[in-house]
Amino acid sequence: MLNVAFVYAPIGHCSFEENLRVVDEDFGRLNPLSLSYAAAIAEKAGHRVTIVDANALRLTPADTLARLRPFRPDVLGFSLSTYMFHNTTRWMKLLRDALRVPTIAGGVNLWLYPRETLEHEAVDYGVRGFGLRGLPALLDALERGIDPAGLPEVVARSTSGEVVVGEVDWKANPYPELPQPARHLLPNDRYYSIISQRRNFTVMVTGTGCAFTCRYCAIAPLPRFRNPLDRVMEEITDCVRTYDVREIDFFDADFFGQRKAAVELCECLVAANLDLEWSCRSRIDILDASLLELACRAGCRRIFVGIETPDPRALRAMRKKVRVSDVRLTLETMRRIGIRPLGFFMIGVPGETHRSALATIGYAVSLPLDYAQFSRMIPKPGSELHEDLKKRTRADFWADYVLGRPVPARLPNFHSRISEDVIEAYTKLAYLAFYYRPNHVARALLRMRSWDEISRSARTALRMLTGLKDRDGRKP
Ligand code: B12
Known part of the structure; x- marks a missing residue:
């Protein structure tokens, strides 16, 4: 048996990311779901395990x-996203050098x-894919030398x-064997998101991947793959009963994408009658009144939808199959x-000009939305857009x-007709235009339920209004 310590290093902002710095930094403290699956x-596999969530704590x-130190780890584990690579590897190096144990x-x-990744001096071993075979086999090999x-x-x-990269069976569904994420190792009362309203709060997924192929998406x-209904319900009830969770944010790319499964889950939630509210992400074109009514009865209070731009040509170029004409009506139904x-x-979608960027901002402000998130369109790692960029730039x-x-x-x-600096300036303008119009401020204040929520919003507002300096220290 090895002592295995997983560390969630603080996440912050990476200058190549799609979000503004203030959005990333004020996004909240969210539970390290991937890491708790690995734990x-x-x-x-029989090891003694701990998670130190340095981000939340x-x-x-x-x-x-x-x-x-008191845990006496034999090995340290970290989750690496591409954006946070250098933040996390800095922590890996510091901790490994101090403890003199290998890192995974x-x-x-x-x-x-x-x-x-393995070229980095702080990374001794890697596990690829879902790790169901790889992590136990690696720990076993380390234990036995x-x-x-x-x-x-x-x-x-x-x-x-x-560097030897082990085979991965990408077709193997991990869910039948995947244990529930190790929330018993997390400080569950510490988590919140910028718009969460209840505590305890947790992030969860009911599956991985997405049925659609939007060109910008990673x-x-x-x-x-989708986690079977009984396992999802087991995780949810465990969250409520064992960890006092009262709000869940489902991070699935498209929660209602497999409609039948999502309907069954909502029906189970209605029957379970838990003291629980939740939010999720969904394509807008699959939301209709009957689905929304059921979701609301099941505790759904917020849905995050990708609208992206009102420009149908850009939507087509991004392969985002959403009809602009449906958007307003669906949002109104949701609110009702x-x-x-x-x-x-x-902002910065294919063919973007000054005029179209302003049109997107005007459109967002005109819609019946409670919240909006504006991002720069970037070629994310793994996305088709990035594959295009690789071909163009070699x-x-x-x-x-x-x-x-x-x-x-x-x-x-290469995709839009305005520069990155201008795209960034429009992204900031979009936030100011959306969140600081008087009727939005009044509605938002009326809606707030706790001092915690008010102070979080006020802090972000202040940073947004005073922190107009560019992320690299330049004015836009
Ligand atoms: C939930 C989630 C989060 C949660 C939890 C993150 C965490 N690290 O635990 C929160 C909200 C905190 C979050 C934050 C971020 N996220 Co996130 N997140 C997701 C999401 C939606 C689901 C992840 C999940 O739990 N999947 C289910 C489990 C079963 O799969 P898994 O995560 O791949 O984990 C398995 C294996 O990868 C492996 N594994 C994972 N970590 C480790 C560690 C060790 C040591 C081992 C051995 C194995 C192992 O074992 C797990 C069990 O099988 C994914 C998208 C997706 N669908 O994958 C994006 C995703 C992973 N996130 C992404 C990003 C960009 C971020 C942020 C940088 C955003 C930000 N600006 O803050 C941060 C960075 C976090 C970090 N430490 O690097 C990108 C990563 C793209 C990339 N190439 O880097 C993704 C793919 C989404 C996207 N937009 O494209 N995220």
């Missing part, structure tokens, strides 16, 4: 070390860039120093039923980023 796999590396990295960045290079799902350096290429809509919008921006090579200050943008 559960290690526990199921606002720990420094020294505080984290103080918590790790997992998460989506390992799926995309296994070799590049066997060379793990070549094991399925394991990424390791061979004795000659070359989730579309990921394998698509008692579900607050959040719209996602993008370079892999994200691979270079992971490798720590010099990369341009901005991701190259």
Whole structure:
């Protein structure tokens, strides 16, 4: 048995990301779901496991070390996203050097860039895919002093120093074997999101991947599986009864995408009559009054929908199959039923001009939305847009980023007709126009339920209004 410590290093803002710095930084403190799945796999394999959520507990590396030392870890585990690669590997290096134990990295960045990740001095081993076979096999090999290079799902350096990437069966559905995420190892009372209203709050998923193939999306290429209904209900009731969870944010890319399964889940939630409210993300074109009424009875209070732009040509170019004509009516129906809509919008879409960017802002402000999130459209790692960029530039921006090579200050943008600086300025303008119009402020204040929520919003408002400096220190 090994002592395995998983560390969730603080997440912040990466300058190439789609969101503004203030949005990323004030987004909330959310539970490390991927890491708690990995922790559960290690526990199921018979190891002694802990998670230190340095992000939620606002720990420094020294505080984290103080918590790790009494546990006497034999190995440290971290989840790596591409954007947070350098933030997380900085922590990996500090902790590994202090504790002198090997590190294991997992998460989506390992799926995309296994070799590049292993080039980093702080990463000793990687686990690719869902890790159901890889993590137990790697821990077993470490315990027994066997060379793990070549094991399925394991990424390791061979004795000659070359990186060996283990086979992954991307078609294998992980859910029958995947244990419930290890929430018993998390500080569940610490979590909240910028718009959550109740505590305890948690993030959950009922499946992975998405049925659609929007060209800008990084989730579309990921394998698509759904957790069976009884397992999802078990996780939800466990959250409510064991961890006092009163609000869940389902992070599935398209919660209602498999309508039958989503309807069954809502029916089970109605029958279970739990003291629980939830939110989710969904395509707007599949939402109708009967589905929304059922969801509302089941506790759904907010749905986040991708509207992106009112420009049908740009929507077609992005393969976002949404009809602009349906949007307003669906949002009105949502509100009438008692579900607050959040719209996602993008600035810098294909063919974007000054005029169309302003039209997107005007459109967002005109819609019956309670919240809106505006992002810059960027070629995300793994997305089709990034594949296009690779062909055009004959370079892999994200691979270079992971490798720590010099990369341009901005991701190259071939799709829109305005510069990245201008796109960023419009993104900021969009937030100001949406959130600081008098009737929105009045409605938002009336809606707030706790001092916690009011102070969070006021802080973000202040940062938004005073922090107009560009993320790189330049004025837009
Ligand atoms: C829930 C979620 C979150 C949660 C929890 C994050 C966490 N690290 O635990 C929150 C909201 C906090 C979050 C934050 C962020 N997220 Co997120 N998130 C997701 C989401 C929707 C689901 C993840 C999930 O639980 N899936 C289900 C489980 C079963 O699969 P899994 O996550 O892949 O985990 C399995 C394996 O990967 C592996 N594994 C994972 N970690 C580890 C670690 C070790 C040591 C081992 C051995 C194995 C292992 O084992 C797990 C069990 O099988 C995914 C999209 C998706 N559908 O995958 C995006 C996604 C992973 N997130 C993404 C991003 C960008 C972010 C943020 C950078 C956003 C931000 N600006 O803050 C941060 C970064 C977090 C970090 N530490 O790096 C991107 C990553 C893209 C990329 N290439 O980097 C994704 C793909 C979504 C997207 N927009 O494209 N996220």
